[in-house]
Amino acid sequence: MTQAINKLLVANRGEIAVRILRAAKALGIPTVAACSEADADSMAARLADEVQIIGPARADKSYLNVEALLSALQRSGANAVHPGYGFLSENAGFAEAVVQAGAIFVGPSAETIRRMGDKAEARRTAQAAGVPVVPGSPGELFDLEAALKAAESVGFPLLIKASAGGGGRGIRLAQDAAQLAEEFPRAQREAQTAFGNGALYLERFIGRARHIEVQVLGDGQHAVHLFERECSLQRRRQKIFEEAPSPVLSAAQREQLCSSAVRLTQALGYQGAGTLEYLYDDSTGEFFFIEMNTRIQVEHPISELITGIDLVQAMLRIAGGEPLGLRQSDIQLNGAALQMRLNAEDPARDFFPSPGRVEQLIWPQGPGVRVDSHLYPGYAVPPYYDSLLAKLIVHGVDRDEALARARLAVEQTTLTGMASTLSLHRELLAEPWLQQADFHTGTLETWLAARRAGGVA
Amino acid sequence: MAEHSVITPLPGTFYRKATPESAPFVEVGDRISADTVIGLIEVMKQFSELTAGSAGQVSAFLVEDGDPVEPGQVVATLEE
Numbered sequence: 071m072t073q074a075i076n077k078l079l080v081a082n083r084g085e086i087a088v089r090i091l092r093a094a095k096a097l098g099i100p101t102v103a104a105c106s107e108a109d110a111d112s113m114a115a116r117l118a119d120e121v122q123i124i125g126p127a128r129a130d131k132s133y134l135n136v137e138a139l140l141s142a143l144q145r146s147g148a149n150a151v152h153p154g155y156g157f158l159s160e161n162a163g164f165a166e167a168v169v170q171a172g173a174i175f176v177g178p179s180a181e182t183i184r185r186m187g188d189k190a191e192a193r194r195t196a197q198a199a200g201v202p203v204v205p206g207s208p209g210e211l212f213d214l215e216a217a218l219k220a221a222e223s224v225g226f227p228l229l230i231k232a233s234a235g236g237g238g239r240g241i242r243l244a245q246d247a248a249q250l251a252e253e254f255p256r257a258q259r260e261a262q263t264a265f266g267n268g269a270l271y272l273e274r275f276i277g278r279a280r281h282i283e284v285q286v287l288g289d290g291q292h293a294v295h296l297f298e299r300e301c302s303l304q305r306r307r308q309k310i311f312e313e314a315p316s317p318v319l320s321a322a323q324r325e326q327l328c329s330s331a332v333r334l335t336q337a338l339g340y341q342g343a344g345t346l347e348y349l350y351d352d353s354t355g356e357f358f359f360i361e362m363n364t365r366i367q368v369e370h371p372i373s374e375l376i377t378g379i380d381l382v383q384a385m386l387r388i389a390g391g392e393p394l395g396l397r398q399s400d401i402q403l404n405g406a407a408l409q410m411r412l413n414a415e416d417p418a419r420d421f422f423p424s425p426g427r428v429e430q431l432i433w434p435q436g437p438g439v440r441v442d443s444h445l446y447p448g449y450a451v452p453p454y455y456d457s458l459l460a461k462l463i464v465h466g467v468d469r470d471e472a473l474a475r476a477r478l479a480v481e482q483t484t485l486t487g488m489a490s491t492l493s494l495h496r497e498l499l500a501e502p503w504l505q506q507a508d509f510h511t512g513t514l515e516t517w518l519a520a521r522r523a524g525g526v527a
Numbered sequence: 528m529a530e531h532s533v534i535t536p537l538p539g540t541f542y543r544k545a546t547p548e549s550a551p552f553v554e555v556g557d558r559i560s561a562d563t564v565i566g567l568i569e570v571m572k573q574f575s576e577l578t579a580g581s582a583g584q585v586s587a588f589l590v591e592d593g594d595p596v597e598p599g600q601v602v603a604t605l606e607e
Contacts, residue, residue: 108595126595127540127595128540128593128595414571415571422573423570423571423572423573425538425539425570425571453537453538453539453540453570453571454539454540454571454595455571455572456571456572457571457572
């Protein structure tokens with residue numbers, strides 16, 4: 071019972087709302103922007119055919135308010151909702167509610183969102199599809215004897231984690247069996263005290279990991295990949311600088327990685343755009359699935375640039391019932407692309423948020439340059455939402471050309487009225503280790519700490 | 528008695544509690560010192576503590592828990 075999209079409600083804000091509106095317009099789909107009161111004057115509100123105000127500034131009263139969005143959907147007469155990223159984009163209850171209201175949720179089914187949102191279930195699903203996961207103990211551990219036995223298959227170094235923990239709490243490192251014997255009882259007591267549950271499990275520790283992720287598209291029947299992105303440069307688990315393809319994979323490794331992602335996507339009967347995140351171990355060349363994001367991602371444009379495929383248009387077509395119409399062999403990897411996130415944060419003040427009013431604004435131009443942003447001169451960046459201002463995206467025939475274009479793009483950009491991470495990118499692009507792609511997920515934080523200690527900022 | 532205004536230097540959302548379930552940092556009538564935290568300002572998903580800036584007795588909150596604030600806005604008053 072597929073229906074075509076006759077009007078689309080964009081249930082998001084900022085640059086991704088603008089990006090979705092652009093895709094809908096290209097397909098001739100009338101649009102409605104769902105905006106909080108704080109975003110009534112936003113670029114998305116200006117570009118959309120209609121605006122529905124969904125509540126006050128606070129996200130929990132607007133962009134996270136399912137009832138408000140459903141009533142905006144009804145008032146506007148739209149029959150589809152694009153959730154963007156963040157907010158309700160991976161909320162199975164919202165996806166379900168949209169469908170129950172008789173509309174199309176642009177994304178996978180609520181069941182798939184729920185399944186991949188549950189870490190343990192996602193891990194089981196990946197294993198069943200033959201996708202490697204980080205080696206771990208098969209179940210919960212309650213005594214040292216069982217832990218030592220499990221450690222034989224997990225391998226050292228490993229992490230001792232509390233079953234009831236999360237967000238990095240209750241984790242201990244063991245380099246060998248002797249250390250495991252020492253730490254396991256301590257971890258047990260700690261977990262019992264902190265979480266009221268002493269159950270532990272073991273997971274291989276990958277010291278120098280790269281974050282590599284595969285972009286996939288599926289129509290429920292067929293699935294394809296659009297190669298991988300590497301997003302190893304992170305601060306507090308927030309990606310700062312992304313590139314496609316990964317500069318370190320051989321063609322054979324790329325094929326192995328990307329085909330594993332397609333297997334899992336296919337096994338899920340996945341519908342829409344999704345990303346499978348992996349850790350890549352530089353020292354062994356192994357890759358391990360960690361999770362799947364069942365939505366469009368912030369860094370999707372670099373995949374678009376290396377493949378020539380518009381992912382957001384593809385999402386809308388698939389949601390409207392069209393078949394994928396792409397075979398894997400139709401998708402060629404062309405050149406290299408980089409994305410630099412401009413955030414309203416001050417690199418000289420430990421990335422303190424810096425909302426403000428845009429004064430001067432000049433975006434870079436030239437071949438292979440793209441800017442995704444919701445800024446305009448005079449726009450007041452509200453303090454209520456995340457700090458992403460713009461994405462500077464460049465494409466070149468190879469990584470060197472992309473890096474050269476990135477440097478030019480940064481030099482050509484002028485943004486005044488608030489502090490931003492533009493200066494950080496200028497510094498990063500001058501670093502030999504970045505040019506040589508010699509980094510892992512801890513590199514950026516180490517570099518920032520050294521820079522602080524060196525009195526640079 | 529002199530009155531002291533606690534002013535937020537930041538725009539964002541003001542919270543009187545560390546989590547929705549916690550008790551407020553301070554109540555009207557509390558005697559507090561200059562470095563007492565009276566609330567949090569959330570700006571772009573980062574939280575900053577707002578301290579009283581002067582010792583005294585809390586006389587009023589001019590902003591409700593969860594309300595938006597602008598830089599320079601008076602959040603609370605103290606009797607010094």
